[in-house]
Amino acid sequence: MLRKTSIVGIGQLPVRRSYPNHLRELGARAVRLAMQDADVEEVDAIFVGNMLSDELQNQKHLGPLIAGEAGLTGVEALGVRAASASGAAALRMANLAVASGEADLAVAVGVEKMSEGVATPALAKALDSRKEVARGANMITRNADLMRLYLDRYSAPDDALVNFAVNAHRNAKHNPNALFRTMSASPRKVRNSRMIYDPIRLFDASPICDGAAAVVLAPREEARAYTSMPVHILASSVATDHFLVDDRPDPLALEASHLSSQKAFRIANVNREDVDFFEVHDAFSIMACLMLESVGFAEPGQGWRFAEEKKIWLKGEIPIATMGGLKARGHPIGATALYQAGEIVLQLTGRAGKNQVKNAEIGLLQSVGGPASTVITHIFGGD
Amino acid sequence: MLRKTSIVGIGQLPVRRSYPNHLRELGARAVRLAMQDADVEEVDAIFVGNMLSDELQNQKHLGPLIAGEAGLTGVEALGVRAASASGAAALRMANLAVASGEADLAVAVGVEKMSEGVATPALAKALDSRKEVARGANMITRNADLMRLYLDRYSAPDDALVNFAVNAHRNAKHNPNALFRTMSASPRKVRNSRMIYDPIRLFDASPICDGAAAVVLAPREEARAYTSMPVHILASSVATDHFLVDDRPDPLALEASHLSSQKAFRIANVNREDVDFFEVHDAFSIMACLMLESVGFAEPGQGWRFAEEKKIWLKGEIPIATMGGLKARGHPIGATALYQAGEIVLQLTGRAGKNQVKNAEIGLLQSVGGPASTVITHIFGGD
Numbered sequence: 001m002l003r004k005t006s007i008v009g010i011g012q013l014p015v016r017r018s019y020p021n022h023l024r025e026l027g028a029r030a031v032r033l034a035m036q037d038a039d040v041e042e043v044d045a046i047f048v049g050n051m052l053s054d055e056l057q058n059q060k061h062l063g064p065l066i067a068g069e070a071g072l073t074g075v076e077a078l079g080v081r082a083a084s085a086s087g088a089a090a091l092r093m094a095n096l097a098v099a100s101g102e103a104d105l106a107v108a109v110g111v112e113k114m115s116e117g118v119a120t121p122a123l124a125k126a127l128d129s130r131k132e133v134a135r136g137a138n139m140i141t142r143n144a145d146l147m148r149l150y151l152d153r154y155s156a157p158d159d160a161l162v163n164f165a166v167n168a169h170r171n172a173k174h175n176p177n178a179l180f181r182t183m184s185a186s187p188r189k190v191r192n193s194r195m196i197y198d199p200i201r202l203f204d205a206s207p208i209c210d211g212a213a214a215v216v217l218a219p220r221e222e223a224r225a226y227t228s229m230p231v232h233i234l235a236s237s238v239a240t241d242h243f244l245v246d247d248r249p250d251p252l253a254l255e256a257s258h259l260s261s262q263k264a265f266r267i268a269n270v271n272r273e274d275v276d277f278f279e280v281h282d283a284f285s286i287m288a289c290l291m292l293e294s295v296g297f298a299e300p301g302q303g304w305r306f307a308e309e310k311k312i313w314l315k316g317e318i319p320i321a322t323m324g325g326l327k328a329r330g331h332p333i334g335a336t337a338l339y340q341a342g343e344i345v346l347q348l349t350g351r352a353g354k355n356q357v358k359n360a361e362i363g364l365l366q367s368v369g370g371p372a373s374t375v376i377t378h379i380f381g382g383d
Numbered sequence: 384m385l386r387k388t389s390i391v392g393i394g395q396l397p398v399r400r401s402y403p404n405h406l407r408e409l410g411a412r413a414v415r416l417a418m419q420d421a422d423v424e425e426v427d428a429i430f431v432g433n434m435l436s437d438e439l440q441n442q443k444h445l446g447p448l449i450a451g452e453a454g455l456t457g458v459e460a461l462g463v464r465a466a467s468a469s470g471a472a473a474l475r476m477a478n479l480a481v482a483s484g485e486a487d488l489a490v491a492v493g494v495e496k497m498s499e500g501v502a503t504p505a506l507a508k509a510l511d512s513r514k515e516v517a518r519g520a521n522m523i524t525r526n527a528d529l530m531r532l533y534l535d536r537y538s539a540p541d542d543a544l545v546n547f548a549v550n551a552h553r554n555a556k557h558n559p560n561a562l563f564r565t566m567s568a569s570p571r572k573v574r575n576s577r578m579i580y581d582p583i584r585l586f587d588a589s590p591i592c593d594g595a596a597a598v599v600l601a602p603r604e605e606a607r608a609y610t611s612m613p614v615h616i617l618a619s620s621v622a623t624d625h626f627l628v629d630d631r632p633d634p635l636a637l638e639a640s641h642l643s644s645q646k647a648f649r650i651a652n653v654n655r656e657d658v659d660f661f662e663v664h665d666a667f668s669i670m671a672c673l674m675l676e677s678v679g680f681a682e683p684g685q686g687w688r689f690a691e692e693k694k695i696w697l698k699g700e701i702p703i704a705t706m707g708g709l710k711a712r713g714h715p716i717g718a719t720a721l722y723q724a725g726e727i728v729l730q731l732t733g734r735a736g737k738n739q740v741k742n743a744e745i746g747l748l749q750s751v752g753g754p755a756s757t758v759i760t761h762i763f764g765g766d
Contacts, residue, residue: 002385002484022513045621054437058512060505061466064623064639064756074642076621077757078472079464083444089461093476100483101385102619122443129441130405236485238428238459240447256447259457373447374460 001099006223006230007380009038009216010342015179015330018115019210023050023057027111028069030212030338034107038216038226044103045076049090049110050334051083051126056117066109076103082238083126084139084283086110087337088367088376091215095236098217109214110335119208123333126370128244139283140205142245142371144197147286150252151199154301158199162190163307164285165203165327171314172324174354177339179209179330203327204285211332213339223383229349234268234362235379237261245371254294256375257366261295264364264377272296275379276360277319277347279340281368282326291366292320319357322347337367341378348382384482389606389613390763392421392599393725398562398713401498402593406433406440410494411452413595413721417490418453421599421609427486428459432473432493433717434466434509439500449492459486465621466509467522467666469493470720471750471759474598478619481600492597493718502591506716509753511627522666523588525628525754527580530669533635534582537684541582545573546690547668548586548710554697555707557737560722562592562713586710587668594715596722606766612732617651617745618762620644628754637677639758640749644678647747647760655679658762659743660702660730662723664751665709674749675703702740705730720750724761731765 011033013019019026031046048062059065063077076097082089087110094108124138132142151160169185172178190203216226223230239260242248248255265272272295282288289303297318298306311317323329323343326336344363346352352360365378394416396402402409414429431445442448446460459480465472470493477491507521515525534543552568555561568586576585599609606613622643625631631638648655655678665671672686680701681689694700706712706726709719727746729735735743748761 002482051443054443054505054508058508058516060434060437060464060508061510061626061753061756063465064626064753065511067623068626073625074622074638077623078475078621080476081443081462081464082446092461093463093479096476096479096483096485099385099485100479102479102482122437125437125441125443127444128448133441238461239457240450240460242456243444243447243451255457370444370447373444 003099003101004220004232005095005098005217006220006232007215007341007345008218008223008226008230009034010345011037012177012213012339012342013211014177015209015211015332017209023053023111023113024065024069026113026210026212027066027109030111030214031066031070031107031109034214034216040105040216040226043075043105043107043216045097045106047090047093047108048079049087050079050112051081051086052112052114052119052122052333055122056113056119082374082376083369084333085337085367085369085374085376086334091337091341091378092236092238092376094217095233098219104219106217107214108338110338111212112332112334113210114208114332115210131244140197140200143284143286144200146251147199150286156304159191160304161204161285161289162187164282164288165190167312168282168321168325168327171322171355172328175323175329178324178328179207180328200284206283206326206331209330209332211330211335213335213342215338215341230383231345231348232381233378234270234381235264237263237267238374238376240374241372243373252290254290254372256372257291257294260375260377261366264379268379270362270379274362275318275364276362277322277357278364279344280320281366282321283331287368288320314355314357322355322357340365344380348380386482386484387603387615388478388481388600389603389615390598390724390728391601391606391609391613392417393728394420395560395596395722395725396594397560398592398594398715400592406436406494406496407448407452409496409593409595410449410492413494413597414449414453414490414492417597417599423488423599423609426458426488426490426599428480428489430473430476430491431462432470433462433495434464434469435495435497435502435505435716438505439496439502465757465759466752467716468720468750468752468757468759469717474720474724474761475619475621475759477600478616481602487602489600490597491721493721494595495715495717496593497591497715498593514627523580523583526667526669527583529634530582533669539687542574543687544587544668544672545570547665547671548573550695551665551704551708551710554705554738555711558706558712561707561711562590563711583667589666589709589714592713592715594713594718596718596725598721598724613766614728614731615764616761617653617764618647620646620650621757621759623757624755626756635673637673637755639755640674640677643758643760644749647762651762653745653762657745658701658747659745660705660740661747662727663703664749665704666714670751671703697738697740705738705740723748727763731763
């Protein structure tokens, strides 16, 4: 990047099963919250991450819709997408806008309102409509395929992944913006939860919900004009994989996660060992497990043991889903990565309360589009 | 921009009523054509402009879909959107990627396959679903409202705008990639064409069609490594307007067009008088007419006379739609701005054949999202 960038404001609406407000209002509220946090009245550009508004709200033009609702008519406002990684794509674009010098203040906002309409078929459009969806596949069955393959290949027990949900729900309890603040999840409860699509149980999947979150980016050298606690974007990278899981040499390798993380580490000039916590894309437990392996925190086939050994807990070797993750904070698709970015800011500025990771200096964020056809990595550092 | 950028390769598929190929193949072919033109085998990033694939192809994740089909699995690939200006949004993003130093070679590709499914209701999602579409509005009726208001306010005859279609069809004849290469359009023919929605007649509207186009961007200082005829991006800017036309102080003012063009002129350090030709967004004749006025080439209410006086012809004061425009080259929505960018490259490098604008040194491109809720301006200069 020719100009380094920092997050100087964050905004999050509590994730809920359903908001009565229109999508545009949720998005605009997150924008205004983040702008208030940065103490700015104007910005140069807004990048909107969203996946489902075409089907669920019949709206395809969210840039001016949200900009106008936020009282920012006139401003640059564009939509960005990468299926379930659309929020991270918006963050990437806002970062490019500031890094290029084309914007001095840019907002990345993510918003999703899944309580209207039927989300599952719209979500399945992240897959190949002819070769996958027409043959009965959707995002749940694709993740079930991966989980079954994993359990079989490594001769792991059917409940091998329970600790991902247990960890996420523990961490959500103290996050005021989490959907599942009051729901505890014991290993027993997770293990015995309703089977959705074998071997995926209810607690292996993230919930349908509404939410919106935003961050404000500024040039690093100007960050302290907006906040006493800037968080710096040390790297931002995107990689893709074969669109069809079946075309991949090893479906469990998550090559796009590997590639984009390796590139990000190089750009940020940090090692994996320097990472203090990792916000994973635990839309399904299997995805969190595979990401630990593709980034290299765990050996292939060892991700589930890594979790079992509590290495993913807040006091563990590499805490994940520190504020509840997609599973328990909630996964309002296009907004998710902006929630994660905000949570990373709270961790790196010592404001994560009971969920604080000790001495957190480097945070890693990976966002997954579809069955890891796209993976977007960001690395953040404290001041 | 901290690093200046240039177009070093272009690719266009001939616009057709219908291609038998899948959307992904059309997009990938345009990417490969542009890469061949730049003589490169690899790029760092691909930005995809598209508006309708959610509904018409049931695909929401075009980045990895098209990257993979183009043989570029692994590469960064993201979708960008601004309704009917989505192609220009992709160009803007590719430009930010190179300008920021995050990519050394970036492709902006636009693709749309409108021959599948029903485009009109999907196109209407550029409008407000509750306040406009639920009350019967679509993109045709919104443009009809603007045209009626224009004709009434300025006491112009009902056939005041015929010359926009006449000019476009004249210019399409010699563009091998135009949809309407063989269809001539006399003023009489345009005037008497079928009424679609009063006062819009068939020839006042652009056609439903399939197409894909792409450009390759590189840093300006490296452009000559790829081509002997680079074209430089002198400015890139985006502005929005009140989402609802009814909320605008003057619905005929196209404030987003005015704002983004003024900003672009300032960035490029050129005057309006320096512009040698103007690729307008003539999805409807009224839009071309209003854009001439909002950018300042014609006084308010005088755009139609400007056309009548042949000032928009190839040898006129400010040629528009020089290769046929949206009306006669065709308007495969998300691809359109990339066709226009390619046409501007041909003009600025003296390769526009019988459509060549004499001594063309500065080309202006404006792309319109929805009823000008978003307008994206690019200014290009020859080497």
